[in-house]
Amino acid sequence: QQQVKQSPQSLIVQKGGIPIINCAYENTAFDYFPWYQQFPGKGPALLIAIRPDVSEKKEGRFTISFNKSAKQFSLHIMDSQPGDSATYFCAAISTGTASKLTFGTGTRLQVTL
Amino acid sequence: NAGVTQTPKFRVLKTGQSMTLLCAQDMNHEYMYWYRQDPGMGLRLIHYSVGEGTTAKGEVPDGYNVSRLKKQNFLLGLESAAPSQTSVYFCASSYPPGQRNYGYTFGSGTRLTVV
Numbered sequence: 436q437q438q439v440k441q442s443p444q445s446l447i448v449q450k451g452g453i454p455i456i457n458c459a460y461e462n463t464a465f466d467y468f469p470w471y472q473q474f475p476g477k478g479p480a481l482l483i484a485i486r487p488d489v490s491e492k493k494e495g496r497f498t499i500s501f502n503k504s505a506k507q508f509s510l511h512i513m514d515s516q517p518g519d520s521a522t523y524f525c526a527a528i529s530t531g532t533a534s535k536l537t538f539g540t541g542t543r544l545q546v547t548l
Numbered sequence: 549n550a551g552v553t554q555t556p557k558f559r560v561l562k563t564g565q566s567m568t569l570l571c572a573q574d575m576n577h578e579y580m581y582w583y584r585q586d587p588g589m590g591l592r593l594i595h596y597s598v599g600e601g602t603t604a605k606g607e608v609p610d611g612y613n614v615s616r617l618k619k620q621n622f623l624l625g626l627e628s629a630a631p632s633q634t635s636v637y638f639c640a641s642s643y644p645p646g647q648r649n650y651g652y653t654f655g656s657g658t659r660l661t662v663v
Contacts, residue, residue, distance in 0.1 A: 444588075469651060478552075478638050478654030479591070524591065530645035534598050535581060535606075536652065540590035 438462055439527050441539025448515055449547050456510045456542045458525035463506070465527040469536070470499065470510050473522045482523070483510075515546045550574050554639050554655035561629045561662045569624040569658050571639030579642045580622035581652070582606075582614060584635040591638070597622055598644070629662045636660070 440459045448454045458468075469484035485492045485499040485508065492499045496513040512519055522543050526536040552573045561567055571580065581596040583606075593606030597616040611633060613625045622641075626633060636659050640652040 467645070467650065471652070471654075476657075478640075478656050479652070480654065481651045484651065528645055530650065533645060534579065534604070535593060535596055538591045540588075 438537045439525060439539045441525050441542060443542060444540070445543040445545075447545045447547060450516060452515050452546070454512050454515055454519075454544055454546070456523055456525070456544070457507065458509065458527075458539050459505075459507045460527050460537075461506065462527070462529065462537075464529035464532060465537075467530050468499070468501065468508050468525065468527050470497075471524040471526065471538075473524065473541075475521075479522075479524060512544075515544075517546045517548060520544055520546050552639055552641055552653050552655035554637075554658050556658060557656070558659050559661070561626075561660065563629060563631060563662060565629050566625070566627050567629065567660075568626075569637055569639075569660075571622045571624070571641075571655060573620055573622075573639075573641040573653070575641060575653065576619070577641035577653070578619075578644055580616065581640045581642075582612070582622065582624045583638045583640065584608065585638060585657075586635050594624065594637075629660075631662045634660060634662045 470482045471479035472482040473479040483494045498511040501508045525539040528536045555570045582594040583591045592608045595614040600619040603614045615623045639655045
């Protein structure tokens with residue numbers, strides 16, 4: 436049973452647009468939610484992460500919004516650039532009980548000129 | 549500061565051949581993981597280890613074996629390769645969950661083709 440559902444599967448936006456990638460989870464024990472960015476031919480790299488004690492976290496042009504009651508979190512990319520074109524994975528873990536992250540299935544983002 | 553190093557980067561195998569993929573990390577991470585990535589399937593965990601001498605199965609362990617004889621190395625073995633094992637393999641490592649600097653560091657991948 437997939438525990439982290441990610442959508443959309445793919446996304447195309449124009450330069451300057453604000454792509455939004457959504458993830459939903461069921462396990463209320465999850466307490467750490469990272470996002471990973473993967474460029475073609477490379478391994479995923481940690482982009483930004485949030486814990487459920489805050490509703491939003493910003494790092495540069497990347498923002499995570501977190502809705503604990505809805506069990507949803509999303510990634511927003513402000514002023515998107517062609518260099519942001521990559522695959523993005525959300526993930527979650529219960530840090531007190533689990534040994535590994537549960538990943539979403541990924542979103543392939545293309546930012547056009 | 550190498551991080552996570554995977555060898556080889558590319559390999560073509562014939563069906564039935566065996567091979568070992570090597571993952572080495574220099575960050576003194578306790579935990580290590582092997583994933584495979586196929587188009588449209590995301591990252592699927594094959595095996596993982598929470599410390600030297602320990603291993604555990606992930607969601608797709610069949611056809612693979614692993615060993616963690618040294619803390620810095622995690623080996624993935626294919627005893628008898630099958631075309632279904634054609635994939636990109638990623639190794640990752642991390643501190644234990646809950647630590648302040650927790651997060652996976654991934655290698656750059658091994659692209660394996662089984663013909």
